[in-house]
Amino acid sequence: MKVIICKDYQEMSAKAYEYIYSVMAEKNFECILGLATGSTPIGLYKNMVADCKAGNVSYSRMKSVNLDEYIGLPITHDQSYCYFMRDNLFDHIDIDSKNYHLPQGNTADNEKACADYTALLARMQQDVQVLGLGSNGHIGFNEPFTPFDSTTHIVKLTDNTRQDNARFFASLNEVPTHSITMGIANIMNAKSVLVLASGDNKAKAVKAMVEGAVTEEVPASVLQNHKNVVVIVDEKAASLLRK
Numbered sequence: 001m002k003v004i005i006c007k008d009y010q011e012m013s014a015k016a017y018e019y020i021y022s023v024m025a026e027k028n029f030e031c032i033l034g035l036a037t038g039s040t041p042i043g044l045y046k047n048m049v050a051d052c053k054a055g056n057v058s059y060s061r062m063k064s065v066n067l068d069e070y071i072g073l074p075i076t077h078d079q080s081y082c083y084f085m086r087d088n089l090f091d092h093i094d095i096d097s098k099n100y101h102l103p104q105g106n107t108a109d110n111e112k113a114c115a116d117y118t119a120l121l122a123r124m125q126q127d128v129q130v131l132g133l134g135s136n137g138h139i140g141f142n143e144p145f146t147p148f149d150s151t152t153h154i155v156k157l158t159d160n161t162r163q164d165n166a167r168f169f170a171s172l173n174e175v176p177t178h179s180i181t182m183g184i185a186n187i188m189n190a191k192s193v194l195v196l197a198s199g200d201n202k203a204k205a206v207k208a209m210v211e212g213a214v215t216e217e218v219p220a221s222v223l224q225n226h227k228n229v230v231v232i233v234d235e236k237a238a239s240l241l242r243k
């Protein structure tokens, strides 16, 4: 694991874009990006949009796969992860809408949606998978004790997660009860992984991921077994690491 410590969120986002740009350039701008939602990668996505608008990068030959999606929300719902990705990235770059993929959270057959996404990932190995980090060490919606050999699966959201996310919905009742996520094995299959974390509330998880035991109790610790991982964090998120 290579760990890069940045002064703040802005520097972290700039370094993250430098890294993503290097992966894309190496592949002559024809590669498969694994993407994440959440607040952490928003700065990275802003940099991707700005550089595309400046004419320096084209996404016309790029493809992407996302980590996860809520179950039961139409993709037009403003809290769906599909909406988030369009709003923060896809609608502002020249990627073809046929070329970005998220797990299907709004179908009649969830088991088929999982199998379909796992099959898609088998055809579309990520050149790089971007990850945010949960304060409990989760990656995607893979919560503590998710088996390391898991593939795409349905997750029952904990009360805690639903309450945390309730602020984005009109009421707690409207927060989905389940999500669909890439499994840990699908994440580990990426050729490289870029983990981003910012802020004090991520410090414990960063330490456990980088310096702790490799255990299913801390899903992100599995990344110690991956041969090409770059962790870019700000000083607050790095504050508990041994110097």
Ligand code: F6R
Residues within 6 Å of the ligand: 035, 036, 037, 038, 039, 040, 041, 067, 068, 131, 132, 133, 134, 135, 138, 139, 140, 141
């Ligand atoms: C997002 C995802 C989650 C987030 C994580 C951190 O697609 O799967 O694992 O990356 O919860 O979220 P933020 O960035 O909001 O702190």
